[in-house]
Amino acid sequence: MRLLRIFNKKVKFSSIRYYSVVRQGFEYVNEDDVNYFKSVLGERNVITDEEELAIVNTDWLKTMKGSSGVLLQPSCPSEVSKVLSYCNSRRLAVVPQGGNTGLVGGSVPIFDEIVLSTKRLNKILSLDPVTGILSCESGCILEALDNKAAEYDLMMPLDLGAKGSCHIGGNVATNAGGIRLLRYGNLHGSILGLEAVLANGERLDMMTTNKKDNTGYDLKHLFVGSEGTLGIITKVAVQCAQRPNSFHVAFLGLESFENVLKTVQSAKQSLNEILSSCEFMDDESMECVTKNLGLRLPIQRHPFYMLLETSGSSSYHDEEKLNDFLEKSFNSGVILDGTLTGEPSKIKDMWALRERIAEGLLRDGYCYKYDVSVPLSKFYDLVTDMRERLGSSVVRCCGYGHLGDGNLHLNLTGEIFDPDVFALIEPYVYERVGDWKGSISAEHGLGYKKRNYIHLSKSQSAISLMQQLKSLLDPNGILNPYKVLPSFK
Ligand SMILES: Cc1cc2nc3c(=O)[nH]c(=O)nc-3n(C[C@H](O)[C@H](O)[C@H](O)COP(=O)(O)OP(=O)(O)OC[C@H]3O[C@@H](n4cnc5c(N)ncnc54)[C@H](O)[C@@H]3O)c2cc1C
Structure with missing residues (x-):
């Protein structure tokens, strides 16, 4: 019996949408398999209901769609062990899934792989x-x-x-x-x-x-x-x-990216041990959260913004340091505008402006997401370059990210997924990052979407050793196939 189901008709299956990929020779789940899983996990924890499966077959961005017919929910490591041992002997492919918030298509099946959720392993x-x-x-x-x-x-x-x-x-x-x-x-x-x-x-x-x-x-x-x-x-x-008992957040407006870089350097010097976050957002990102989510900026509009967080053990000491840093930055003209708070509710509001950008971007329709490491000197060049390259073929081209770690989130949005726009973005964007000796994945991993570009960030000998390790630990290739490495065998 083939438990193949079709969901969410608006989104094309991942195996067709991004690039064509052929199903490897895994077995199909049959009724005996389902009965075995039920004997180990209990009836309720072997899910074949279409609506519940639709959720685990689709990723957070709603850009990836698989067609798994079975969701398994073990409650302890020994159940995971029994299930995997069985799947391996039957050559059934398995996708481990946690909260399914991954952004590179790693947590959802490409074809009919079994989804193994860890949500009941929660002790x-x-x-x-x-x-x-x-x-x-x-x-x-x-x-x-x-x-x-x-x-x-x-x-x-x-x-x-x-x-x-x-x-x-x-x-x-x-x-x-x-x-x-x-x-x-x-x-x-x-x-x-x-x-x-x-x-x-x-x-x-x-x-x-x-x-x-x-x-x-x-x-x-x-x-x-x-x-x-x-x-x-x-x-x-x-x-x-x-846990620090004193938190402060400063939200700053700046005129140029050059001044953003100056501020990173001076923040590290002046705030030193109390600096806990150094985030960056451009005006397009802030326009997105204000327009699409109705959030309010605490300062006037500027081309660039920074969110600096300090955390430490003495509120008085931290606030004094931050005030001193801000005063110097204003006086030198590096920062044009800014506001500082130690009030928890205001801190939360300021963080929401940064943390809800991903959610806001989705309201445009479709989001092409890139999360890369680039040298700080090139950090914003990638955004301006893509803006010029794509012009009006995208709704939005914005950049934000963990500036303190050299990690840029480059995001481009459109009303729907457009293969012609996609072809303009990839592989170009990864090649630029590769040219600059950055990493094509600063966070999130490679998953399904980035796996074919691993060679731009890793040497051939390193990839080959990864393939050997994969073969050693998972000779039948049942664990999360079509992900991370370009081809397993
Ligand atoms: C709004 C938003 C903000 C985000 N911000 C960040 C950020 O700042 N930094 C960042 O790094 N990421 C960020 N992410 C991405 C995502 O949240 C992280 O990658 C997170 O670590 C994924 O955890 P998860 O439980 O949802 O894993 P899933 O999405 O379920 O899985 C991710 C990958 O891990 C594998 N996996 C999951 N659980 C296991 C397990 N127990 N054993 C083996 N493999 C497993 C899956 O097979 C898949 O390949 C963000 C995502 C969203 C939606």
Whole structure:
């Protein structure tokens, strides 16, 4: 029995829309398979209902669509292990899915792959208030973990706009960055241990909580950023940060990108240890959130804006430092306008202007999204270049991002997906980034959408070793096929 279903007729299947891809020789799910899954997970956790499947077959951006006929919801690592072992022996392909907030099409099937959701793997296992180490299952929602950490004056070392939906397992699988990376670094540093279930069902226990452990190869790093292609992450141990008790946010208006760069440098110098975020938005991005979402800017319109956040342990000290920095920047003419707040509700409003851009862009219709690392000297050139190249063929061409980390979010919108516009954007945009020795994926990973451009950021020998590792850990290629690597065999 073939459980193939068709949903969401407006969006073309991903296997046709972006570039043609051929289904690999996996088996199709049959009735015996469904019965086996039910015997392991219970009837309710093997979902074949069309409406529920439509949700997991479509990505957050509503640009990717698969046709899976089965959603599995295990509740513990041993269930994940049994299911994977079975799928491997039957050669059934599986897509691990966390909160499904990924933006490169990694979390949804391309054809009829089984979707394995981690949403029931949601137990917090321990939180040590002295070391700040939190151990949990991979389906815990990031915001829920942060709330738990807050009870102990701790904080998750990462924060992103999707925190209310994304899972910590998805964060680790994509090596998520976000707005705290400037201060706390990426997840290769703050994930101390993890457990992953390999394609053959074997549970690989790397759940150490030692900050220092130099015994052999540190295999957990293979899974950080592996996007579900090497194993399913079932548990993680995270080093939380001490929760600052004083937060301030400054929202600034600037005339030129040159002045934006000057402000980054002086903010790092003057605010030093209390600078926790350094974000950048252009006027097109702000026009989008004001027009499409009805948000209000706290200052007049300017070509460029910056959002600086400080966090520390003494409000008086932090505010004094920020005031001093702002005064100098105004006096030198580098900043034209700005406002500063330490009030939680106003801080939230200012962050919303930055964090809700992605949502606002979707209201234009279709969004072509690029999340790249570029040298700061070239940071905004990519936006102006694309603006010139695309002219009126797009509704909007805007740039914003984690400036402190050299991470640009380049976004272009149109009313609908247009293959001719798409052909003007790709591969051009990736080639420019490659020419500048940037990375075609600063966040989010490669997923399905970017996998064919990996050679622009990684050497052939590195790609070849990745392919060998994939073959070693998942010889049948059942885990998240058609993702990350250009071809597996
Ligand atoms: C509004 C918005 C803002 C965002 N901001 C940022 C940002 O600032 N920084 C950033 O890095 N990202 C950002 N993202 C992207 C996204 O939220 C992150 O990539 C996030 O880490 C994905 O987590 P998830 O649980 O939703 O994973 P999913 O989308 O479900 O999956 C992402 C990938 O990880 C794999 N995966 C998921 N769970 C597991 C697991 N347990 N084991 C193995 N593989 C797994 C999937 O197969 C897929 O390849 C944003 C997204 C949105 C919608």
